[in-house]
Amino acid sequence: MKNAPALKLVELLEIDPHAFRNVLENFPTGVTIVTAAVGTRKVGVTANSFSSVSLSPPLISWSIDKRSSSYEVFNKASHFAVNILAADQSNLSGQFARHSEDKFASVEHTHGAGGAPIFPECSAHLECELFSQIDAGDHYIILGKVVAFTDHDTTPLVLLRSLQNWVTNHWRFAHRGGGHRSTANLDRFLDCRSKAMRQFKHWY
The missing domain is CATH 1.20.5 (Single alpha-helices involved in coiled-coils or other helix-helix interfaces)
Structure with missing residues (x-):
């Protein structure tokens, strides 16, 4: 019986980050604004990395750039909220994607678990207790245990190839x-x- 040929380990070429991002943009995603509050400071970031993780217990995840000035609040907050944007909320998405001293200026919102801001007329909201964090490359993956949610059953905002679209x-x-x-x-x-x-x- 002949021995199986030894597998050759192939060193992967360095992947160009820009090209890699372009490849990932072929996968349509929803658009969310994740919010949290600690004391009088509240933060919100636009994110399309939101994903379900587990039904029992109900867990979700999203990721944040380690360079984000908002991470300090997310790291300290006991809870955060995921606002799943509706198709007509692209302007809100853009507002929270840019750096600003007060992203919440003139933005109507209420407060959920742990004081996390919640925006009206979204497709859905999830209020989450911080479950754990994972150090992953240039991002932190944040897992949350869902403690409450609201489903408005409206058409969501979708991101495809860096362009926001509707479904x-x-x-x-x-x-x-x-x-x-x-x-x-x-x-x-x-x-x-x-x-x-x-x-x-x-x-x-």
């Missing part, structure tokens, strides 16, 4: 009037929109 529920659209013909028209429209988005990214 239409085919079933609702078809049943509002038009049936299969409306759904087919919608499919053609979304295909054209996707091609336009790719061309836009190519230009800029």
Whole structure:
């Protein structure tokens, strides 16, 4: 019996961070604003790294850049909130993606568990107790145990190739009037929109 050939270890080439990010942008994600508060200081960051982890116990995760000035508050806060943005909240997403002395200026919000800010009219909210943190490269992965949530059942905001988009529920659209013909028209429209988005990214 011949011995199996020895496996050769291949040293991976260094991955270009920009190219790697472009590859990841092919995966559509929802858009969230994660918030927390400690004392009188409150913070919020736009994040698309939100993900479910476990149903029992109910755990979710998201990640934050280690260089973020908001991390100090997230690290000290007992709770945080995940605001899952609705399709018409792209401006709010942009406001919390930029550096600002007071991102909450003129932004209506209430307070959830641990004082974490909650924005009205989102698709959903999750209030979480800090569960654990994982040191992962240039980010910290933060896990939260969900203690309360609200589902408004509205169309969510979606991020694809650095462009914010909307997702239409085919079933609702078809049943509002038009049936299969409306759904087919919608499919053609979304295909054209996707091609336009790719061309836009190519230009800029």
